Amino acid sequence: MSDILSLSAVEQAAGIARGGLSAEALMQATLERIAAVNPRVNAIVSLREAEALLAEARAADAMDPSGPLHGLPIAIKDLADARGLPTSQGSPAFAGRLAEADSLHVARLRAAGAIIIGKTNTPEFGLGSHTYNPVHGTTLNPYDPSVTCGGSSGGAAVALSTGMLSIADGSDMMGSLRNPAGWCNVYGMRPSWGRVPPEPEGEMFLHQLSTNGPMARCPADLALQLDVMSGPVAGVPNPMPYEAMGEIAPRAQGCRIGWLGDWGGALPYEGGILPLCRSALEALEEQGAVVEELAPPFSRDALWEAWVTLRAWSNAVGLEPLMANQQTRGQLKPEALWEAETGQALSAMDVNQASTIRSEWYRRAAELFESYDALALPTAQVWPFPVEQTWPREVAGVAMDTYHRWMELVIPVSLIGLPAVAMPAGFGAAGLPMGIQLIGRHGGDKRLLELAEAYHRRTHWPTRRPPPIN
Template identity: 45%
Template sequence: MNPVDDPDELCFRSAAELAAAIRRREVSAREVVTAHLEQIERVNPAVNAIVTLVADQALEEAAKADARLVGCAEVGPLHGLPVAHKDLHDTAGIRTTYGSPIFADRVPDRDHLVVERLRNAGAITIGKTNVPELGMGSHTVNKVFGPTRNPYDLSRSAGGSSGGAGAALACGMQPIADGSDTGGSLRNPASFNNVVGLRPSPGRVPSWPDRAPWGQISVKGPMARTVEDVALTLSVLAGPDGRSPLALETPGSVFAWPLDSDVRGLRVAWSPDLGGAVPVDAEVTAALAPALDVFTDLGCVVEDACPDLSGADEVFLTERAWQMELAYGAVLDRHRDQMAADVVWNIEEGRRLTGPDLGRAQLLRADLYHRVREFFEAYDLLLLPVSQVVPFDIRLAHPAAVDGTPMETYLDWMRSAYLISATGCPALSVPAGFTPQGLPVGLQVIGPHRQDLAVLRAGHAFEQATRTGERRPPAVLSGPALTTSEKRSRS
């Protein structure tokens, strides 16, 4: 069958396979982009993942991408692949709202560095993905576009802040995505949507423009449906840039290497609750229990163990509050009445910080770094849940309790992700199981400082052994289908 006659086949091919097929001219960039635009038209009304669409621009760029291949020109590794960028990342000439009515009509005049790198690698911008207001929290809802719904259960949250990206990937609206992660914003939506998200090491993906270029609590990174596609996207996003003072010197090309590796003998620590530091709902731990057998069957040595994360909570909450005030304090002064209560609270928490508070956080983080470093002298990997809960009711601002423990703020239920952010370690969310109700649950794979490739290889081995990420959401299967003739008439 011609791939054009089977758009689902195109929309759910891996990014690596799709890019190779475009380069071989087995399928055109225009056909690929058209198939994804039709998938958006069919499925997006139900999930609300992509909130700004530039279809005509994308088709024009696809035609130019095809023309470049006619002359056998050298092209980038993402040539012809459609991507919708996170609505926190500036896109030149395309509305970027940050999920806030304050910025609802904002059109930047330059691309963020992650957008620039994706486009330079040949990716074609098709639009923007939904985020929480100002990217705050792991539940994607805002007053500009409304909520993004979980494609596995439309009454549930898609997570956040890269929730639109996660849902769009799960529904075949794009093969790769860019995102960002402070307290879990690449990992939580990956877990909630049965896709893959990597929080890279600080400095692995340079950021520009950036109000806090020396900060390490927030990072940019990739999402996709497979670990291989996350690594492919990271190969484009990673590498030094003079505009980012913390950018690591390792070239991104190392992440384009094959991920197949022998994981036998790896020493793997498992800690479902980080040594009692976080409550976890029983259905999460039940869904993840088989993952331990998978690693054992792969030849790993799995033990119950956890690093001492004392002080990690204070480190994260202090640095996040300081960052929120730095980024949006002036906006609060002018537009308080247009900002959600949780956003106002977090900015004001930053305003209450003193110099000694910031200094104490740095001392705690130094101690934390060395304890975690020493832990990884005994273990190669740390495994734990990505999220303490399964996707929750979309009407909630955040879970009110986890395993009977009240959650007082919109951040509390994210501790299993944000405590890892404070360590500075790379962390991967990989599909690992489903609850009896069909809700996805992700496994968090953490490695030693700057060992992003080792984390990707371990996640790839687990993924190949389980194939959990291949389960498609009901929102895709039940959407109204167009006939082939109808689709051709729109191309």
């Protein structure tokens, strides 16, 4: 792999700004890497023509830097719009439909100087943590192509781990920035809800579960991209005050971390995951952090009840136009139909009860963060599973009653909009990666990145490239 592709995004951007690296050389190396690797993993889709991209890179070299991402190639997750590119959302209902304008965060990336080269693959409508769909096919895990890379930001995670990109965007409702990062040995960050604003359109108050965020191979690159994506916008309620991440210094000394493990025995895990993730925290303990076993701070069953209700309600609203049309309804995968039908059957009182539970958990979490700087959980309850399998039907002998129950450990974050950084935790006995989540108080994004930077400087896991693609 080209040496310039091994650089971080911060280093690439600095090289372009100083004139020591050209955007054209970076683009040429990127396209060569994609040609060599992408046919084997299918992470980047809807790739633009090489000549157009090289011309755009040459134009970037001919001007003063337009922003902190000037000249950096990036591909956009195929749930968001990038002007002139198709946004299929992995669904035949939208295949080939060209976006007329950028989504809000995409416009910010473009304005910061990033060159949009194409899209990254995702499951249909982003549902399920396994990146496959009838439009673009399946994205494979580069550490073992017979297993899943996770999702729904699976294409982004694979593009990063294989060196095809240095930064990527993603979105996270139920672990979609965290699970694929863990299974692909990279970093993914779900920011505090409101830091990266949603689109200023449609209903703006009720559906506060999903957010866009950055993915990268190091915490400094997460911060670089998060700065660009963040900030209030007119027409979007509940904004977070803009706080520049700036340069992220490592800081672990004196930090208290609560290890939640298996939530007091309530969450099943496949063998090897819990000890691997707990041992990963030793990299922070060696730098002065204190890790303590933490009893379950809230009812697992109550969290799940609230989550299933609010998620299905939100998804049913988004899928309603497709459900109303017999042709598009017949194109939906079973999991999408389940979400829509479950959501449509809810009453207003069901939703209110779920939001009451959510509010109770928010208050309890606020109490926890009076004593702890961060909480920690793995990024998944299972190892990457075979690509032929749509989702795990059981975990450690426990039957899963929904298509997403095996990802239950991500919902304490998603339900109340907490920030979380997924960090590589190492590799299991079969050579597959796993990740660990560091979870912070709402608004504590920079503190989490400082912890992650301390961890990264001690571990450097992403430098362990996928063997067949090295």
